[in-house]
Amino acid sequence: AQTIHQWPVAEIKAVGSPLSLGCTIKGKSSPNLYWYWQATGGTLQQLFYSITVGQVESVVQLNLSASRPKDDQFILSTEKLLLSHSGFYLCAWSLARGDTQYFGPGTRLLVL
């Protein structure tokens, strides 16, 4: 069975500080991976997707970047956090293009 982990569970960070959120998938090789973000009271938005190691496509520009250093790992990061980065970050995976996406438990981020 596939499992998806996200870390950290929650984080409080200062404006201007760096951020790194992680996501790993176990039990599935070469999954499609996605990052989503939802501001409090907002709509879930797709940020990035990756079909293979080393390749990441940006969907929405939010002064964030993503990388896929390994087949089972997806990293979301920024060098300088903004207040507007607060929210709930979700990682997801799917078997193939346009297929059902399964979500991880999420990371809650508060930027002060």
Added chain:
Amino acid sequence: GQQVKQSSPSLTVQEGGISILNCDYENDMFDYFAWYKKYPDNSPTLLISVRSNVDKREDGRLTVFLNKSGKHFSLHITASQPEDTAVYLCAAVGYGNEKITFGAGTKLTIKP
């Protein structure tokens, strides 16, 4: 503009009744439609999905109806139970596309 719209932010249904959740979309290229269930501070869980080549799919108490000409799809939950209380997100994906677009969500409350 919003490509996937859930016009009702909230819905209350009596226990045992039928809950009907609606979603409208704008993009003719969407060909995969899904409903997700989301509890507060949790990640979305896929409930049911359908490809554009079918207009109805049933799974237990859940039925999704797709009306392509009307650019509308809906989720019917029969014999609604208190544990059905949650936020329901509709989602759509374009053919050959990785980008999934979510609606803003409808908060369903089942009253005992």
